[in-house]
Amino acid sequence: MKYFYFLGLIVVLSSAFVSSPVTNQSQPIIKASMDRGKIIYLQRCMACHQVDGSGGPRLNPPLDGASTVKGNDKLKLVRIIIKGMTERVEIDGEYYDNNMSANPDLTDTQIADVLNYIRNSWGNKASIVTIAEVKAARTKIK
Amino acid sequence: MFSFVFSSQIQHHMKKMFLIFLLTSISFVSNANDSIKVNITNQVVANADNAGLILPSGFGALIAADNLGRARHIVATKQGGIYVKLERLVGGKGIIYLTDANKDGKMEVETSFGNYIGTGIAIKDNYLYASSNEDVFRYQLNENGKVTNPDNPQRIVKGLWDKRQHASKSIVLDNAGNIYVNIGAPSNSCQEVDRTKGSKGMYPCPILDSAGGIWQFKVDQTDQGYHNGVRYATGLRNVVGLDWNQQQNKLYVTMHGRDMLYTLYPNLFDTTVSAELPSETMYEINKGDDAGWPYVYYDHFQKKKVLSPEYGGDGKKAGGEKAIDPIVAFPAHMAPNALLFYTGDQFPAKYKNGAFVAFHGSWNRSPLPQEGYYVVFIPFENGKPSGQWEVFANGFSGTEVVKNPRDAKHRPCGLTEGPDGSLYVSDDVKGTIYRIVYNAK
Numbered sequence: 001m002k003y004f005y006f007l008g009l010i011v012v013l014s015s016a017f018v019s020s021p022v023t024n025q026s027q028p029i030i031k032a033s034m035d036r037g038k039i040i041y042l043q044r045c046m047a048c049h050q051v052d053g054s055g056g057p058r059l060n061p062p063l064d065g066a067s068t069v070k071g072n073d074k075l076k077l078v079r080i081i082i083k084g085m086t087e088r089v090e091i092d093g094e095y096y097d098n099n100m101s102a103n104p105d106l107t108d109t110q111i112a113d114v115l116n117y118i119r120n121s122w123g124n125k126a127s128i129v130t131i132a133e134v135k136a137a138r139t140k141i142k
Numbered sequence: 143m144f145s146f147v148f149s150s151q152i153q154h155h156m157k158k159m160f161l162i163f164l165l166t167s168i169s170f171v172s173n174a175n176d177s178i179k180v181n182i183t184n185q186v187v188a189n190a191d192n193a194g195l196i197l198p199s200g201f202g203a204l205i206a207a208d209n210l211g212r213a214r215h216i217v218a219t220k221q222g223g224i225y226v227k228l229e230r231l232v233g234g235k236g237i238i239y240l241t242d243a244n245k246d247g248k249m250e251v252e253t254s255f256g257n258y259i260g261t262g263i264a265i266k267d268n269y270l271y272a273s274s275n276e277d278v279f280r281y282q283l284n285e286n287g288k289v290t291n292p293d294n295p296q297r298i299v300k301g302l303w304d305k306r307q308h309a310s311k312s313i314v315l316d317n318a319g320n321i322y323v324n325i326g327a328p329s330n331s332c333q334e335v336d337r338t339k340g341s342k343g344m345y346p347c348p349i350l351d352s353a354g355g356i357w358q359f360k361v362d363q364t365d366q367g368y369h370n371g372v373r374y375a376t377g378l379r380n381v382v383g384l385d386w387n388q389q390q391n392k393l394y395v396t397m398h399g400r401d402m403l404y405t406l407y408p409n410l411f412d413t414t415v416s417a418e419l420p421s422e423t424m425y426e427i428n429k430g431d432d433a434g435w436p437y438v439y440y441d442h443f444q445k446k447k448v449l450s451p452e453y454g455g456d457g458k459k460a461g462g463e464k465a466i467d468p469i470v471a472f473p474a475h476m477a478p479n480a481l482l483f484y485t486g487d488q489f490p491a492k493y494k495n496g497a498f499v500a501f502h503g504s505w506n507r508s509p510l511p512q513e514g515y516y517v518v519f520i521p522f523e524n525g526k527p528s529g530q531w532e533v534f535a536n537g538f539s540g541t542e543v544v545k546n547p548r549d550a551k552h553r554p555c556g557l558t559e560g561p562d563g564s565l566y567v568s569d570d571v572k573g574t575i576y577r578i579v580y581n582a583k
Contacts, residue, residue, distance in 0.1 A: 046508055047405045047416070054548040056505035062548070084338060088306050097307050099336040
């Protein structure tokens with residue numbers, strides 16, 4: 001188990017140099033990352049964003065289909081996870097009232113995993129987020 | 143001069159569920175040139191499928207209006223019109239005035255006004271009161287129940303906290319020239335960092351100075367604010383439903399309880415307990431009361447106030463010795479958005495002076511199915527519940543089980559009683575106004 005995790009880590013790290021959409025080749029890696037990400041999602045995110053990522057109307061934005069979640073601004077996504085969100089902002093044409101939790105205690109790996117889970121679950125499909133990308137993003141977040 | 147108008151709105155659907163509701167009273171309608179028309183055959187026809195609602199035997203429902211936008215609270219005039227407060231502007235307007243000129247039960251938009259969003263709307267003594275998320279406005283009503291100054295209301299309260307979360311300001315009036323405004327706490331449980339694992343609860347909770355309670359203001363003074371309002375009750379996280387009980391001459395409220403026990407304290411609670419707790423609560427409020435938020439929450443299984451985990455609680459330790467107890471405790475997270483004491487004569491006697499509560503429906507019960515999305519009834523005697531609560535009107539969501547709140551097609555949000563004793567329910571998903579009637583015999 002540890003061996004596979006290590007192997008996965010290597011591949012995820014190496015893929016940091018190529019930010020590509022999910023291909024057949026990267027399926028096993030993203031599967032492993034998503035599986036770990038799902039556990040974090042159920043503990044930290046599910047209460048508000050729901051099991052199917054549909055959110056709570058006008059309270060908690062949906063993740064399924066959300067342009068930011070599927071988008072390429074990974075720095076923004078890492079920032080939202082680490083710092084939470086308390087501003088009144090329009091998200092895909094709607095406003096949401098609840099504050100989002102800050103999660104500064106999540107490791108770079110955990111953040112990459114949960115991002116890979118939400119970016120490739122339900123109707124979402126997006127490129128892999130690597131640990132290196134999270135690490136680099138974290139240095140830019142104050 | 144009297145002229146008699148006989149309605150010809152008799153329809154001949156012969157479906158099984160067909161109900162005809164005959165108004166028992168003759169209504170006198172004064173028109174512009176002072177002649178009086180008398181409608182003696184008013185009929186309201188319930189929809190064949192009761193507008194999709196499941197109701198107790200003998201009741202029927204029809205759609206009074208539809209597609210209005212995000213219809214929050216509603217209030218009926220003495221003349222039978224309805225004002226609807228919108229959470230999002232439609233055509234730049236936040237209040238809709240509905241009337242039913244031909245008395246067939248289908249209401250038409252007569253006018254709309256008010257360039258602000260919000261939830262609260264109420265009528266007292268020929269004035270209409272409406273709230274934005276920061277202010278409260280007052281409009282003059284004419285003898286037909288129509289607002290005379292739609293563009294120039296008196297701003298009676300201004301500058302209340304609008305910090306996004308729990309920002310809606312529900313309102314109700316007493317019989318002594320006061321208005322009561324809910325100021326919801328912009329917080330889940332007064333943590334240093336809201337809704338964040340490991341963040342401590344602040345003590346004392348500084349939010350309670352400006353929110354998390356009911357404030358009392360005068361109905362007729364301009365631009366009142368925190369400095370001249372009275373904090374009438376505190377320790378109330380977010381009250382969306384409130385009503386003035388005329389029998390008791392007293393305020394009653396329904397509160398939205400806290401969220402995320404499991405997410406914030408996975409070492410103390412599992413997902414099932416977190417879905418089932420804490421109770422949604424109804425309180426009878428006396429001036430100066432404290433309902434205990436954020437330090438305690440109510441547990442209807444243990445039947446006691448439990449110390450919040452942010453303040454050293456473990457799910458068992460009691461707390462809040464000085465805080466009031468609820469008079470009704472409902473299952474968790476169902477979001478009681480409106481409270482109405484029924485004073486009409488149309489419904490059977492058991493409903494008289496009892497309470498209706500509109501539950502907007504939960505989101506915080508995942509991964510269990512969501513709950514609520516219905517209107518309940520609680521029988522009352524002498525201002526106290528005299529029996530268990532029961533689901534009165536169900537079926538708003540249009541689906542057997544609501545897995546996720548997005549699945550609900552309609553969500554009950556506001557309640558008002560028409561002059562004939564009909565119960566109106568608003569829905570803030572599609573903007574449907576339901577009218578529930580009792581088919582006497």
